[in-house]
Amino acid sequence: MNPKKFFIETYGCQMNVADSEVVATILQNSGKYIYCKTIEEADLILLNTCSIREKAEHRIWGRLDNLKGLKRNNSSVIIGVIGCMAERLGDKLLDNEIVSVVAGPDNYRDILRLIDLACNNQKAVNTEPSLTETYDKIIPLRLDDSTVSGFVSITRGCNNFCTYCIVPYTRGRERSRNPQDILKEIIHLKESGFKEVTLLGQNVNSYYWKNDNEDFNFYDLLELAAKNNPEMRIRFTTSHPKDMSDETIKTIAKYSNICKHIHLPVQSGSSRILKLMNRKYDREWYMDRINAIHEIIPECSITTDIFSGFCTEKQEDHEETLSLMKWANFDMAYMFKYSERPGTYAAKNLTDDVPEEVKLQRLQEMISLQNDISLKSNRSDIGKTFEVLTEGISKKKNNELFGRTSQNKVVVFPKLNFKFGDFVNVKIEDCTQTTLIGKSV
Ligand code: 5AD
Ligand code: SF4
Numbered sequence: 001m002n003p004k005k006f007f008i009e010t011y012g013c014q015m016n017v018a019d020s021e022v023v024a025t026i027l028q029n030s031g032k033y034i035y036c037k038t039i040e041e042a043d044l045i046l047l048n049t050c051s052i053r054e055k056a057e058h059r060i061w062g063r064l065d066n067l068k069g070l071k072r073n074n075s076s077v078i079i080g081v082i083g084c085m086a087e088r089l090g091d092k093l094l095d096n097e098i099v100s101v102v103a104g105p106d107n108y109r110d111i112l113r114l115i116d117l118a119c120n121n122q123k124a125v126n127t128e129p130s131l132t133e134t135y136d137k138i139i140p141l142r143l144d145d146s147t148v149s150g151f152v153s154i155t156r157g158c159n160n161f162c163t164y165c166i167v168p169y170t171r172g173r174e175r176s177r178n179p180q181d182i183l184k185e186i187i188h189l190k191e192s193g194f195k196e197v198t199l200l201g202q203n204v205n206s207y208y209w210k211n212d213n214e215d216f217n218f219y220d221l222l223e224l225a226a227k228n229n230p231e232m233r234i235r236f237t238t239s240h241p242k243d244m245s246d247e248t249i250k251t252i253a254k255y256s257n258i259c260k261h262i263h264l265p266v267q268s269g270s271s272r273i274l275k276l277m278n279r280k281y282d283r284e285w286y287m288d289r290i291n292a293i294h295e296i297i298p299e300c301s302i303t304t305d306i307f308s309g310f311c312t313e314k315q316e317d318h319e320e321t322l323s324l325m326k327w328a329n330f331d332m333a334y335m336f337k338y339s340e341r342p343g344t345y346a347a348k349n350l351t352d353d354v355p356e357e358v359k360l361q362r363l364q365e366m367i368s369l370q371n372d373i374s375l376k377s378n379r380s381d382i383g384k385t386f387e388v389l390t391e392g393i394s395k396k397k398n399n400e401l402f403g404r405t406s407q408n409k410v411v412v413f414p415k416l417n418f419k420f421g422d423f424v425n426v427k428i429e430d431c432t433q434t435t436l437i438g439k440s441v
Contacts (some may be wrong), residue, residue: 003034007042008143010059012050014200014237015171016083018151020048021107023082028141033145036159039070044078044115046101051166053339057085064096071098074269077117078265084170088343091125103154105171106130129172134411135267136181147197148421149392150189154221155201160240162267162339163278164310167202179221180219183372186225186232194235194387195421199225204236205243211246214427218243219251226255233389233406235259238305241266242280244289246296253297254365260297261408264289265305269324270317273310276350283324290328301407302328307336308366309359318362325369331377331407333370337363371433378409379432385427385441386411390420402435411436 006027010020023046027033028423036042047063050056058080071077081102082095089106095101100118103111104127117124134156142150149159158167159174186197201207208215218236225234234257241264252258264286268274269425273283287428295298306321325333340352386405394400394412402412403424412435426438 003032004042005036005041006033006037007039008046008048009039009063010048012048012052012056012084014151014198015153015156015202016048016050017144018140018153018200019083019105019108019144020046022135022138022149023048023111024112024143025138025141026108027126032112035141042077044080045070045168046080046082049081049083051084051170051341052342053087055339060085066097068098077118079113079119080111084112084166087127087129087170088166089422090127094123096123100124102127104129108135109133118393126185131173132175134175134177136177139185142192143327146391146420147193148389150196151188151198151200152182152185152192153177153200154204154236155207157201159206160203160280160347162276163276163350164339164341166344169343173407174203174206176209179209179211179216179224181227182221183224186229190229190232193421194232195423196235197225197229197238199234202238203240203243205239205245205248218250219245222227222248222251222258222265223255226258230257232255233259235261235408237263241286241289244411246292249293249296252300253271258406259406260300261303261406262293262300263303263305264293266324266328267306268310268313268317269306269321269410270313271320273313273317276312277310278345283320286324287327292326299407301331301333301409303330303334303408304330305334305336306366307338308362309338310326311346311352311353311354312337312432313354313362317366322365322369323372325366329377330370330372330407331372333366335363335366335370352441373409375431375433378436381428381436382431384426385425386436386438387424388413388424390418390422392420392425397409405436408437410434412437413440416440 008020023039079098087104093099101114102125108127110126114124150175155176157174205218207218209213266368388411390403394402400412427441428436428438430437
């Protein structure tokens, strides 16, 4: 029998991108399914979903609405919802008439059985959390056309229970993967022509593995990855400020192929709010970590996540956030407004008492401040030369390429004879708030 065709749409974070690759591998290795590039030709459609904010879930409901027409035209197509929303809502998703498969982040090894059940009109839901699943021994199939930059997950889940966050409930307890398996995956990427790998986890710097009484920490893993793959760039995300040790910062400084970029979500500049968030650090601790990074790696860029309007946030807390942003001079920030998530500590025990218009007003102030800071940060790069890893054709001009610096800034420059995957030295001549513009030298 010819294999059936499947299509996966991925929403949310990079962890989901990596997970979609795991699911694709499981489907394709079975010999029963083959990946296809357009949704119209698919016999099986999976939406890998995100629950981090209410808006993320709205998007999926909207997408399911627009897939109704496709299901009407082809009633045999199987539509499944996987990922965090599947975990959170479970069989309630089957109330939507076009959904017939539901699988949580720890249940992808069961996906073929679930699809078979759905094909036989039986209930196909598995959202059983696992304490051990890390999808070891599954070398992921790469879905995206890029063969320059890939992902390897090093931990799954999260133990931090920040009071606003749904992740510990949807992705379960934190588990680290065996360092030798991680290394094998990186080497596999390298042998397939990849030039960069991003080590992924909700909280990468709490990575921990114990081997015959030997401790293996995040910095040991960074060292193992960097030493064994000197021709590859190593990135990692996301780091938690409470676990950002001097040893890790020193390891980043020691290896030229470990990228000089740290994504360090601060969430708020107010120690009172950080305590309510259960972030386990205060404003001073965060500032001390930034100082340590600047001291040990002067050329390092720092980016962050922040959100406005957490429970009880007052104008003075918001002003502390703005003042911290100014002090830290983040090269880039992802900014949000608080969205209450059912089942979290905050939803159960705190009051979502900041009015929507105040959350929005504060968010806009944060965005406008960060826009100025990002532009200033980019302007300070004019005249400098950076090694850029070429990733693709620039979106605006097809005679230009784009790539990233070690600091993770996007650079565009004339194509000339360069190819994707080339390392090119580019001198920066101009910039916008989001992009550096230069010429190869
Ligand atoms: N509301 C708003 N933003 C949130 N984040 C996580 N949970 C919420 C929430 N309930 C943000 C945090 C986190 C990023 C991935 O999403 O800033 O770092
Ligand atoms: Fe959520 Fe906090 Fe874990 Fe990040 S560290 S995933 S914000 S609980």
